[in-house]
Amino acid sequence: MKKETKRAIRDAFAKLSFRSQAQNPVMLMVYLSACLTTVLLALALAGISDAPWGYIAAICVVLWATVLFGNFAESLAEGRGKAQADALRSAKRDVEACLIDNAALADAATMEDPSAFLADRGRAVGSATLKRGQVYLVRAGEQVPADGEVIMGAASVDESAITGESAPVVRESGGDRSSITGGTTVLSDWLVARVTAEAGQSFLDKMIAMVESAARKKTPNEQALELLLIALTLVFLAVSLSLYLFGAFTAAQHGAGNPLGITSLVALFVCLAPTTIGALLSAIGIAGMSRLNAANVLATSGRAVEAAGDVDVLLLDKTGTITLGNRQAAAFLPVGGVSERELADAAQLASLADETPEGRSVVVLAKERFGIRERELAQSGFAVVPFTAQTRMSGVDFEGHEIRKGAADAVRAYVEARGGVFGAEAAAVAEEVSRSGGTPLVVARDARVLGVIHLKDIIKSGIRDNFADLRAMGIKTVMVTGDNPLTAAAIAAEAGLDDFIAEATPEAKLAAIRRYQAEGHLVAMTGDGTNDAPALAQADVAVAMNSGTQAAKEAGNMVDLDSSPTKLIEIVRIGKQLLMTRGSLTTFSIANDLAKYFAVIPALLVPLYPGLEVLNIMHLATPASAMLAAIIYNALIIVALIPLALRGVKCREASPHRLLARNLAVYGLGGVIVPFAAIKALDALMVFVGVA
């Protein structure tokens, strides 16, 4: 037997206390029923009974089994989280931290090798004693002592303890990769960081609490469902109690004793009460969270997971989500009588020093098209002009010529400043490239425009199908990009998105979210930078990248440990699946009652009115076997559905209408039919082994 299962069985018994049962009202009633039948059994053994003791004993055992099966389901679901939590705990050691005071920090800024200097001046303390705002140094081979914001240095960090991903990531001061997590390990170089979370409130602590579901609160949907289940339970309690009295009245009218025993009515009540969903309810919720954790996403609450299922607008960043991170040169478009080869030659020269993927692709394209060999930059006479935010161009100065490439408006300013003319043809070609979804890079030599390089966004393969699936589910996809509207429109059309926000600033993003929300939509987005924080805080489902800043992580309600931009789609799916599992099993549970009635009512009432035997459409052998078959089915179906509860029902990308039709057919109609077959089979089995 697997370790997980063993632990779950042990926990199932541990949960037999009244206090843990009281968490779940439906199962509490089953628990109390089991207690009651135990008392009845004791009385029967002492000679006071309204039914044979063997029958009471059988009912009693089955009821306790029902309670245990419910406990087992919950324990099994929790078990996954516990195993994960154990692994995380092992990463959470108390290590020695090198505490830096402010004076040393100020001095270090001017040092040639700040790390060696700080290591000298630092004071060794236990990581557990670190306070928020204190500064520490961590060097290659050391474990990061606490969550922090990098304020100096850059290093590669192994975050596999948290993300499970073995490839190291870069953490550096400033920008969007400045947050580090306690428990990860620095592989090379060094970092100085300011503590952002003390021991006990760290990211790792939160993660452990989350996966252990210690901090699990019932979500609104769970509460609402529980209300429905409680109401049904109350009705069935009334049905069982009243049936006893109705039976007594009828029997008295016939001048006979009441054939309805308390044991049978307790069994009737448990049969009818929505025990299947009641027993599996918390397991479904916990398993949903586990599935999210398994996808390397941490949610701050179960509510966020469910909200993910409701999202109908997804804001997706273009870069990394829809397109590959880099653009590639696709064509050289010369203007003003320049030959294509001349343009390619100049473009290659301008890009030789450009190590960006776009720059490399220009060099490669020129080589492929015209066999222009890469030239050594070391050759004399080359002066590299790097890209700056002011000029927004890059290039080389070469044998007295200046070759530049850059955005159309930047090159126009450059050319015109030199007395050249930025011709209408060049403008038209650049415009044309934009319109087709590309990015135009204009190349100029001295004051003359040679032509345009067409940089093309490469749309991820398969992403179009992804969006089609989302559309089938009724979810609107919106691309967010810094590109101009023309380019954005072309890419959005090519990738199959519903809408786009071009030239997006953080403010524009926030405004867009507000606008969608005002229209009544629920919006999900991912973000990593500090400037995404307001939008993340506003979005209904906000996934922060683990690689992102602390501010982004705090603003979001989920953290994606993989920092994968497409994760949002998976999160939506998991959220939907969680709700669907709950709804489908509720339907199944209630639909089951019909068959149970046809087993139980004739069994109970035939002694009063033999004519009611016509209701025994399953032809169950005896009243006792019918009763037992129904209640054993009731217990076993919990076990049978545990895998489904943990795995979740299949979530298809289909329209709501088709999903409903399918789930109603499978779980509604199936819920009506399955118990008829199963109860009949159990009854036949009892006849076969001779207990009935």
Place this chain on the structure above:
Amino acid sequence: MSAIAGSEFLQAGVLVALVVACALPLSGYLVDVMEGRPLLIRRALGPLERSACRLVGVREDDGMDWRRFLASALAFTAVSFIGLFTLLICQGALPWNPERFPGLALDTAFNMTASFVTNTNWQPIAGETNLSYFSQAVGLAVQNFLSPAVGIAVAFALLRGLASSDGGKLGNFFVDVVRAVLYVLLPLSLVLALVGVWQGSPQTFQGYEMVQLLEPVSVDAEGALVDADDPTAVQEVTEAVVPLGPQSSQVAIKQLGTNGGGFNGANSASALENPTPLTNLLQCAAMPLIPFALIFAFGRMVGDRRQSRALMTVVLAILAAGLFSVIAAETAATPQLSADGAVYLGALDQSAGNMEGKECRIGVGESAAWTALTSATSNGSANASIEAMTPIGTLVPLALIGLGEVVGGGVGTGLVGLLGFAVLAVFVASLMIGRSPEYLGKKLGPAEMRMAVVIVVAPALAILLAASVLVMSPASAAAVGTPAPFGFTELLYAATSAGGNNGSGLSGLSSNTPLINVVLGVEMLFARLAPLAAALVLAGNLAQLKVQATGAVGLSTSGALFAVLLLVIIVLIGALSLLPAFALGPLAEQFMGAF
């Protein structure tokens, strides 16, 4: 199905189609007057409306949140209760009492008051032999107008909650009641009463009249009626008392307001209340008219009439099943009837059916149709004796009432019950498509679910608990007219009728006992007020919610699939809560062959 049943069913189908056709335009009118839109009738009766509002000290534009609305509705009901109760126990000292009827016993008065205030009209006593004209006209008739008006007010509060996001305002209770009475109930019953008078129904404040019998009858020593020449006869009877009074107006509102309490004990089986085929047809049609119109008003209020169509489909499907079953059961020549010698099964397509307890003028088909309609709509009036019906003929009204007020239901309360189930269906269906539940763009959280659940289970719980209390008492065994299983059915029917605020009953039960009066009285109040309060809380919550754009992701609540789901949920919850009880009553009788 026999040809007779077929043609009767067809006839009932035409009747229902006519009602639906009338309910459609009426729904537009309802929305217009309740929302205070300018109409000709409002210009004509406006001064009345304004002075009525001034009388209670309210302004038309003074919107109430759910707390004030509920407090107003409860206070209004309490005042009605105290007023009617006092009137009934002091009847002997009040005017318009030509027959000198004394005040009612306390328990009877309590039951009658609860019954009429809650739009149930269960009557432990026959009106014509116990109630003065004053009690009938000022007591019961006034409640017959006010209790459906309260229902309409609550239904519109719920609709406003669903339709608007007006910061939680649900309209003004008192203005709603005034408008419902003035523009809806009074004009409609005036028309129906005039037709009744034209057809021969009495409308007078004169005393009862003594008339000569055309054919004298006799009574035997036990007081039972026998033929004049019967050897056991001890006394010949040559005259009869004809109860008069303001009957036609009472009948009109009893049908239109889903009240059901007739002027006479025989209700609409009496030739005075229901003199002709035309009155029978119109009274049948009047029962579901306003409940159906309110279902259509729902679609108009939320701006999507397909929503109403889905709900109406569910209602009509259940009603059709009920009509069909009861008509088929009553028109069939059963072996039991044959054993009694009532029919000869050898004759091909013999047509008598079960004539026991039916008025000859009305016949089996129309009696059966009436029975289905009166139980579906929580009306409770009768033109035949349900007591004397076949087991299935008794089961159908039991089931239609026991489902809760959903198949039309009471005026206002029927829509509330239906929407309660709709919320439940939306919840289950939404989860099944992986979404948090929302109805018409409004999110349904735990608070809304709690209220919907109260609306849905309150009737079933009330019925089961009240029936339990009744069967526990040794006095009940004495009250039932027949041994089990039918004796049990009589008690169950009483509890069901009270729990569904229906008011029909099985005449074999001697229900005017302190125990039954008190139990049913409490039950009627609970079954009326719990869903009413829940509906107002629900409305208040919904009114505060912003409408969400669901579009393509959301659940469609206007399609056939949703209608099927809603139908299944209504039937399943009804069946699960009441099937065991039915098994001991009508089902046992059906399968035992006992009749």
